[in-house]
Structure formats: C-alpha cells, structure tokens
Amino acid sequence: xxxxxxxxxxxxxxxxxxxxxxxxxxxxxxxxxxxxxxxxxxxxxxxxxxxxxxxxxxxxxxxxxxxxxxxxxxxxxxxxxxxxxxxxxxxxxxxxxxxxxxxxxxxxxxxxxxxxxxxxxxxxxxxxxxxxxxxxxxxxxxxxxxxxxxxxxxxxxxxxxxxxxxxxxxxxxxxxxxxxxxxxxxxxxxxxxxxxxxxxxxxxxxxxxxxxxxxxxxxxxxxxxxxxxxxxxxxxxxxxxxxxxxxxxxxxxxxxxxxxxxxxxxxxxxxxxxxxxxxxxxxxxxxxxxxxx
Numbered sequence: 353x354x355x356x357x358x359x360x361x362x363x364x365x366x367x368x369x370x371x372x373x374x375x376x377x378x379x380x381x382x383x384x385x386x387x388x389x390x391x392x393x394x395x396x397x398x399x400x401x402x403x404x405x406x407x408x409x410x411x412x413x414x415x416x417x418x419x420x421x422x423x424x425x426x427x428x429x430x431x432x433x434x435x436x437x438x439x440x441x442x443x444x445x446x447x448x449x450x451x452x453x454x455x456x457x458x459x460x461x462x463x464x465x466x467x468x469x470x471x472x473x474x475x476x477x478x479x480x481x482x483x484x485x486x487x488x489x490x491x492x493x494x495x496x497x498x499x500x501x502x503x504x505x506x507x508x509x510x511x512x513x514x515x516x517x518x519x520x521x522x523x524x525x526x527x528x529x530x531x532x533x534x535x536x537x538x539x540x541x542x543x544x545x546x547x548x549x550x551x552x553x554x555x556x557x558x559x560x561x562x563x564x565x566x567x568x569x570x571x572x573x574x575x576x577x578x579x580x581x582x583x584x585x586x587x588x589x590x591x592x593x594x595x596x597x598x599x600x601x602x603x604x605x606x607x608x609x610x611x612x613x614x615x616x617x618x619x620x621x622x623x624x625x626x627x628x629x630x631x632x633x634x635x636x637x638x639x640x641x642x643x644x645x
Contacts, residue, residue, distance in 0.1 A: 374429055380425075381424070384421060385417065385421045389418075392414060392417065396472070399475065465498050465499065466516075467515035467519040468496075468515040471496060471518075471519065476528070477527075478493065478527075479494065481493045481527040482602070483523055483525050484523075484524035484526075485503070485524075486521040490503075491503040494510065499515060500512050501513050526603045527602070532565070532567065533599070534567070534599050535606040537554075537558075537596045538594070538595050538596075539554065539596070539617065539628070540590075540591030540592065540593050540629065541626055541628060541629070542628070545626045545627050546625075550626045551594065557613045557620060558596060558598045559579055561613055563606070563609045580596055581596070582594055582597075583597075591629045
C-alpha cells in the first residue's frame with residue numbers, strides 16, 4: 353500500500369508536532385485507563401467479597417478495558433490526522449470486516465461474558481447459595497466465572513451452566529436475603545381419626561427436633577399461637593389433609609427435619625391409633641361377572 357506523498361515528504365517540524373500529538377493522545381488514554389481500572393478494581397473487589405468469588409477471575413475485564421481504550425486512541429489518531437486518514441480508513445475497513453467475522457463466530461461466548469458481567473453487577477446469587485434454576489436444576493453454587501456457573505447438586509454432581517442460559521431462567525435463591533425457611537409438611541389422616549390428637553402429635557414431634565426454631569412474633573406469643581401451626585387444608589377422597597408449618601435455619605436442615613419427623617410422626621400415629629389411609633379400589637372382572645350371571 354502506497355502512503356500519501358505529503359506524508360512521505362513531511363518536514364522535521366511536522367514530524368515533531370505529529371509525534372507530540374500521538375504521544376499526547378496515548379498519554380490521555382493511559383491516564384483514563386488508570387482511572388477506569390481503579391474504579392473497576394474497587395467495584396470487582398466489593399462484588400467478589402459479596403459473592404464470595406476470587407476477584408482474580410475478573411482480571412479479564414481489566415485487560416479488555418485496556419484493549420478498548422488503546423484501540424479508541426489509535427482510531428482517534430488515524431482519523432484526526434489528515435495525512436493518516438486515508439490509510440486509517442483503509443486499515444479499519446479491513447479490520448472491521450475481520451471483526452465482524454470474529455464477532456459472529458464468537459456470539460455465544462460474548463453473550464456468556466455479558467451475562468457474567470450482569471451477574472457480577474446485580475448478584476442474583478453467590479457462591480454457597482442454595483438455588484433452584486427454573487424447575488430443572490437445584491443445588492449449591494460452587495463457582496461463578498465470566499463464562500459459566502458451576503452448581504453442585506444434591507447427588508454431588510457438578511452442573512456447568514452457561515451464564516447466558518442461567519440469566520434467562522427464573523432463579524429460586526434460598527439464601528439471598530434470609531436463610532431461614534418455613535417448611536410445609538403434609539399429612540393425611542382418615543375421616544374417623546381424632547383431628548385434635550393428630551395435630552397435637554405433629555406439633556410435639558416437630559418441636560422436639562433439634563433443627564426446629566421458633567419464629568413467632570411477640571404478638572403471636574401473647575396470643576399463645578403454637579410455634580408449629582397445623583391447618584386443615586382440604587378433604588380428600590379418603591383422607592383429611594393437614595399441613596404443618598415448621599421453621600428451620602436453612603433448607604438443608606429443613607430437609608433433614610422433614611425426613612426425621614415423618615418417621616417419628618408415623619410411629620406416634622401407629623401408637624395413638626391415628627390412621628394414615630390409603631385408597632381402596634374395587635376391581636370387577638367381566639368374564640367372572642358373566643359366569644356368575
């Protein structure tokens with residue numbers, strides 16, 4: 353590629369001015385980059401502390417910022433110097449085509465990076481949080497990167513979910529504000545069982561468990577509301593359905609409490625004569641019916 357004639361025959365005075373101008377642009381870019389990196393580092397460190405993530409995972413952002421600032425500075429130099437404008441337009445036109453091809457090829461990766469940045473900014477979950485992604489995945493957040501999020505499910509398997517996918521789903525976070533959870537536990541008793549006795553047994557067994565916590569307000573205590581509220585939900589085909597509301601410090605302890613008191617309540621029901629019914633079915637065989645006729 354031939355350079356413009358005026359550029360080749362530039363005077364010494366012109367070269368000094370040109371060099372001073374270029375150095376000045378890059379110096380401004382350097383100062384701006386230092387300021388932006390300081391702000392970005394402070395933001396990333398704060399976000400990483402809150403999300404319990406290693407801040408070195410996001411050094412990519414700092415490096416990418418440097419590339420963007422210096423690229424803009426180079427474009428400004430080429431487009432503001434008349435002697436370089438023709439050359440710059442030709443170079444950046446070719447570079448634009450290459451960038452478009454690369455951008456199209458890396459669209460999915462770029463989408464994951466942008467989604468990762470949004471996760472850093474808005475913090476819908478942190479490392480160590482128990483989450484449920486839509487109705488498909490649930491577990492403990494183990495790692496968050498710019499590309500993907502790693503979730504350890506309750507079978508100790510790792511789910512590697514791209515950030516663009518996880519950002520588009522509904523996220524159930526059990527730890528984001530308050531880790532305490534109200535566990536709803538359902539029981540069905542027969543129509544001829546003593547309802548008050550069944551409720552009393554459920555309350556006693558729930559309050560005996562080591563993970564049970566009392567979440568009553570002062571007003572509830574003054575009204576002598578039970579720490580475990582058991583309500584009659586509806587009438588089923590063969591059972592009266594009860595629901596107990598039992599509080600625990602976190603979902604994991606809640607799961608353990610459910611399993612333990614299910615066993616203890618079944619044992620108490622058997623001893624106290626509370627029946628847990630099961631449906632009865634009457635089956636009629638057509639051939640046998642014809643023979644009887």
